[in-house]
Amino acid sequence: MVYTETIDLQGHLFTAVTVQLPKTTLLTISNEHGYIMCGALDVGLLNEKLADRKIIAGRAVGVRTIDDLLKAPLESVTYEARAYGIEEGMIGEEALLKMI
Template sequence: MITTELFNFEGQEFTAVTVKLPKTTLLTVSNEKGYIMCGALDVGLLNSRLADRKIIAGRAVGVKTIEELLHAPLESVTLEAEKLGITVGMIGKEALLKMV
């Protein structure tokens, strides 16, 4: 099952997507500039093989809900995210606000 939810915080609009799969759930929160995602995100791949796309993204591990993703510290971030001041350890919600 796939669910999509639009929501606002601090005057900014984001889209949350939850994809329920056998034995796991994929979670993303995004806007037009970038996104944060659960542990399924391969930041290494984004930084190496897809570097030319300049993807702004962060990864949090051990999260099972969108709410947890928004409040979890990021375990890794892309090089493009770092350029915006998004750092490892920053919580998801703070990272998203740097993507506006």
């Protein structure tokens, strides 16, 4: 199953997507500038193979729900995310608000 919802963070809208797969769940929260995602995100790939795309993204591990993703510290972020002031250890909601 795939679920989408709109999340309002301090008046800024984001799209949350939950994809239930066998034995795991994929989670993302995004806007037109970037996104955060569960542990399935390969930040290394984005930084190395897709660097020319300048993707603003962060990864949180051990999350199971969209609420977890908002509250979890980011384990890794892309180089482009760092340019926006997003850092490892920053919680998801704080990182998203830097993407506005």
